[in-house]
Amino acid sequence: MAVKKIGKQTVKLQNPPSIIAYASVVGPKEGDGPLKEYFDQIEQDDYLGEKCWEKAECKMLQNAIILAMQKAKITTADVDYLLAGDLLNQIISSSFTARQLQIPYIGLYGACSTMSESLSLGALLIDGGFADYVIAATSSHFSSAERQYRFPLELGTQRPLTAQWTVTGAGATVLSSSGDGPYITYITTGRVLDLGIKDANNMGAAMAPAAVDTIKTHFSDTGFGPDDYDLIITGDLAKIGKDLTLELLKKDGIDISNIYTDCGIEIYDCERQDTHAGGSGCGCSAVVLNGYILTEIKKGTFKRVLFMATGALLSTTSSQQGESIPGIAHAVTIEMR
Template identity: 60%
Template sequence: MADRKIGSQTIKFNKPPSIIGTGTVVGPKEGIGPLKDYFDLIINDDLYSEKSWEKAERKMLKEASEMAIKNSKIPFANIEYFISGDLLNQIISSAFTARELGSPFLGIYGACSTIAEGMGLGAILIDGGYADNLLVATSSHFCTAERQFRFPLELGNQRPPTAQWTVTGAGAAVVSSDIKNPRITYFTFGKIIDMGEVDSNSMGTAMAPAAVDTMIRHFQDTGRTPDYYDLIVTGDLSSIGKDVAEDLMKQKGYDISNNYTDCGIMIYNNKQDVHSGGSGCACAATVTCGYLFKQMLEKKYNRVLLVATGALLSTTSSQQGETIPCIAYALSLENL
C-alpha cells in the first residue's frame, strides 16, 4: 500500500529528510547581483580558466558538489548516490562530473526544474530507507545554453524583451536522514503541460501554466493554502511568466500575491541587462542552495514552497515546429 502518497501527485515523507549542506558557484554577472553574499564562490570569467564554456560549466558543477559535501561535514565516502542533470546534450556536465566524483550516479533531465526533481527523488530514497546521504546537483551556463539552444554568441543576435538570461552557475545539496533543518516534508510531481507556445525566447510564458498546475495540485493534495508558506518561489518564470502565473492562480481562486516571487527575478537587479530575468538549471539551484537555504538556517523563513519549472524542448523539436512541453515540481521545505 502506498502509505506515503497523498492525493494524486504528492508524496508526504514520514521521516522528512534534511538538507545538511549546500554549495554554490556562480559567474561574474550573478556575482554582482542582489544575492551575491549568499554564494560560496564567484568566478572571475565565464571560461573559468578552461578551454571551452562546456568545460567551465563542468568545473563549476564539480566544485559546487565538493563544497556541498564539505559543508555537510560528512566524509565523502558517506555519499551513497549522486543525482544530477543539466541542459547540455546527454547531460554531459553531470555525467563527466559523476566520472570525477566516482559515486553511483542517477542522471536525470528536468531542464530548469532539475534541482527540485533531484531533491524530491533523493528524499524518496532517503525516506524509503534506501540511503542515508546523497548528493543532488545541477548546473547551467549562459554561453553553453545560447550555443546549443539559440545562436552562436559571435553573431551578436538581438534578444526580444521576453528573452531570459541563462544563469551561469551550479548548485548542490546533500540530502540526509540526519534530523536537522531545513527538511523536505512534501514533494509534488508535475505533469507535462503544453499550451501551444513555440517561441523559445518566451520560456516564462510557456512554463507558467505548468507551475500553476503543480501549485494547485500541491494545495489540493496537502489541504494547505498559499498563506501557510512564508514564501512561494518559482524556479525561472522571471517577470513576464511570474505575472502570468499569478494571474492564472487568481483565476483559479488562489491569491499568492503577498508571498510569491521567482528565482529569475531574485538573482539579478534591474540595472543588469537580462531582459525579463534569469533562467537555466542554475537559476533555481543557486537561489535555493544559496539564499533560501541560508535564510532558513537563520529562521528568517521557516516554510518555503519551491516550484521549479522546466521547458522540455530541444533544438530538434524546435526546428521541426513542435510546441514546448513544460513541467514543474514542488518541494515543501520546512523548519520543524
C-alpha cells in the same frame, strides 16, 4: 500500498530527510547581482581556466558538490547517490562530474526543473530507507546553453524583451537521514503541460501553466493554502511567467501575490544588468535555493517554503520541427521544525 501518497500527485514523507549542507558557485554576472552575499564562490572568469564553456560548466558543478561535501564533513565514500542533470545534450556536465567524483550516479533531465526533481528523488530514496546521504545538484552556463539552443554568440543576435538570461551557476544540496533540518516534508510531482507556445525566447509563458497546475494540485492534495507558507518561489519563470502565474491562479480564486516570487527575478537586477525578463537555466533555481533560500530558512526568516523549479522540455530538434514547448514543475516543501 502507497501509504505515503496523499491526493493525486503528492507524497508526505514519513521520515523527512534533513538538508545538512548546501553550496553555490556562480559566474561574474551573477556575482554582481542582488544575491551576491549569499553565494559561496563567485568566479571572475566564465571559462574557469578551462578551454571551453562546457568544461567550465563541468568544473563549476564539481566545485559546488565538493564544497557542499566539505561543509557536511563527508567524503565521496559516504555518499550513496549523486542525482544530477543539466541543459546540455546527454547531460555531459553532470555525467563527466560523476566520472570525476566516482559516486554512484543517477543522471536526470528535467531542464530547468532539475533542482527540484533531484531533491524530490533524493528525498524519496532517503525516506524509503535506501540511502543515508544523497547529493542533489545541477548547473547551467550562459554561453554553453546559448550556443546549443539559440545562436552562436559571435553573431551578437539581438534578444527580444521576453528573453531570459541563462544563469552561469551550479548548486549542490546534501540530504541526510539524520540532522537538524531544514527538512523536506512534501513532494508534489508535476505533469507535463503544453498550451502551444512555440517561441523559444518566451520561456516564462511556456512554463507558467505547469507551475499553476502544480501549485493548485499541491494545495488540493495537502489541504494547505497560501497562508501555510512564508514563501512560494518558482524557478525561472522570470517576470513574464510570474505575472502569468499570478493571473491564472487568481482566475481560480487563489491569490499568492503576498508570498510569491521567482528565482529568475531575484537573481539579477534586470534593468541594471540588462537581462530583459530575468534569469533562467538549471543553475538559476539551484543557486538561489543553495544560496538565498536555505540561508534564510536557517536564519529563521522563513519557516516553511514551497520551492518549485520549472522546466521547458524543448530541444533544438523539436523547435526546428515546429513543435511547441512543453512545461513541467515539481514542488518541494522545505521547513524547519
